[in-house]
Amino acid sequence: MLKKTLYLLLIPIFAFVISCDKNKKDKSKQYLTINIVSDPLSLNPMKIRDLNSVILSKLFFDGLMRVNEDKQIKEAIAESYKISDDNKIFTFQINKNAFWSNGDKVTAYDFEYSWKKKLSKAFLSSTASSLFVIKNAKEAKKGKVSIDEIGITAIDENTLVIELEKPCPYFLRMLTTPAFFAVNKKVDIENSNWAQDSKTFVSNGAFTLGEWKQHDFIVAKKNKFYWDAKRVKLEKISMLMLTIETEHNMFDLNQLDIAGSPFSTLIVESLKKLKNEKTYNVSPYFGTSFLRINTQKIDDVNFRKDLMYAFDREKITEHILQGGQIPTSKLVPIDKKIDTPIIKKDYAKRKIVLTYASSDRAHVIAQALQRDLSTNLNLDVELKALEKQSFYEKLGSLDYEIALSSWIADFEDKVDFLNVFKYKNSSTNNTGWENQKYINLLQESETILDQNKRDETLSKAEDILLDEAAIIPIYHLTQNFLKKENLKDVFIYPNGFIDFKYAYFE
Incomplete structure (x- = not known):
């Protein structure tokens, strides 16, 4: 009770974007409030890279x-x-x-x-x-x-x-x-920075930018010029940037309408209780968490293979994440768990640096990897947490050794995972790895109309990528989220895209 009382004192801070009591608000007002945790790197669809930018670009x-x-x-x-x-x-x-x-x-x-x-x-x-x-x-x-x-x-x-x-x-x-x-x-010719300010922002989707205060909030408003505007019921979407703990408290107090995926995560310690709540939802996620290896700095393929078999994936999914994630040694998501044997070798305190974009979840996963790699391979693993922008800059310039990464497919097809690593100079590869047989198989798949034969060809390509350990899969993702029961027709797709075009409050 004391915790809630103290928290209520903080609520006026957000009064400009949220109602103080959604149970009493005018139901004719179709206002949605969510948490996106942090700023997108860009709202210009030509410059996006991070997940927030991708999701919001589909909103706008x-x-x-x-x-x-x-x-x-x-x-x-x-x-x-x-x-x-x-x-x-x-x-x-x-x-x-x-x-x-x-x-x-x-x-x-x-x-x-x-x-x-x-x-x-x-x-x-x-x-x-x-x-x-x-x-x-x-x-x-x-x-x-x-x-x-x-x-x-x-x-x-x-x-x-x-x-x-x-x-x-x-x-x-x-x-x-x-x-x-x-x-x-x-607009772009006149001002290439048009996407950074609501006064110059222009979109063609269901919503447009109403206001953006960096590190604080984004407000989207219904786009009155949208070609299908008659089907858009929400008038405004307020997107706050909160910690996970604050997000959960505000959801409990009816100050947020959605918590968790795809923008955030649910508190692990609360999952057991939350799974019994009517507001709890789980949906598929066509994505994989993996370690990206800079093969120019770690060029010993045998060492990279040892890294692949030196940590306990199931411990990460069952004890750290607890959200139904599937431990795996495959890049392309499959519906079953893959048991991966764990090896032990002595690398005499060889030092490696594991880099990751700073977040609570990434930190605990990195710590688990650090412990296992130290125990099973006798490695000296340094953890380096970076802000999101700096992390992507390090990846792009190959200024790292090992990086905690993930890929969520833009569309549900194996090729959208495998094309990421097709060319070493592509902006999504970031491993320095390239293999001509791999490229040939991907190109061959583009002309195969028989789906079974195409899948076989793509699987052969995936085997090459994994055999050379340019990446090391950890687990396949799931989406765990809370949604208010009176919020209808929100569609969350396996690629992480959340569609509010048809959403409304009942």
Whole structure:
């Protein structure tokens, strides 16, 4: 009781974004309040990398295609499309009702400009490699061909033609991901930092930016110019940046509507009790936690393999996380636990540094790895916790030895995991590892229409990646979250995307 009384004294701090008593608030006001823990690195879909940026980009932007409430891929900014007989040329007609939040019409030129800018050699982007399925995209990124030679052409403001290098059976699904979102060409040319301020922010999705106070909160408001605005019921989403403990207290006091995944985590010590609550939910997560190895600094493949078998995965999932995560030695998620033998060797106090993005969960996992690697391999493991921005900078410059990492697929296909490590110079690889047989298998899979044969080919590629231990899988993720019972039609997908487009309070 004392804890709650003390906490109530803190609630006025958040009065500008939340109601003090949701049980008494006017139910006609469709205001949602959640916790996102920390700032996204960017709200510009061309510059995203971290999970917060990805999730929020889908809140603010639509692509040509979109996953709807029935998990079907449907037209969004595209009103219609045609595919050539050879499955290489896609022609899209832009939705005549699609507008930017400043009232500008969304055009084919916006998409051509955005994608070509991302593929220019000078532009830093963590998602540019996703566009390499497009003709000459990879060569343009290397600076070997002109941007004008890329297979992206706006015929007029309503018609966009995309030519692929070869048929890609999942291309429409790729178009639902942030890698293929567009920005307003006119706005971006005038001010490349438009996404940093609510006064200049422009979006084409269900919501737009109302206010952003760094390290404190973000407020999203319904986009009145959205092409499907009549189906959007929420008027405002307040996104606070709270500790996990504060988040749980505020959820208990009806000051938050959702707690936990995908932005945050539930308190481990509370999980046993929470699992009996009606507000508790578990859903699949098409993602994997793993150790990323800088193979340029740790070039001994046998040592890397020893690292793979030197820690207890089940202890991490069962005793530390306790959220149904699946211990594994595979990168691509599967539905069953894989028992991994634990070896013992003596590396005579060889020193290694384990780097991770600072968070409570990452810290306890890093400590468990530190103990096991020290005990089983006689290693001297130094832990280095970094702020999120610094962590990604270290990864990008290969200024680390071992890094605690994760990957959540943009779409539910094995290839979205394996393509991460296809080329050593891609912005998502960050291991310095590349293997031509691996590349060949991934390229071969792109032309296989038989799904079973395609899966076999992709599995062979995964075996190469794991056999060379460029990464070391730890566990497959799950989503554990609390949601108020009167909050309806919130869709949380296996890729971590949380869709509030259809959400409402009953």
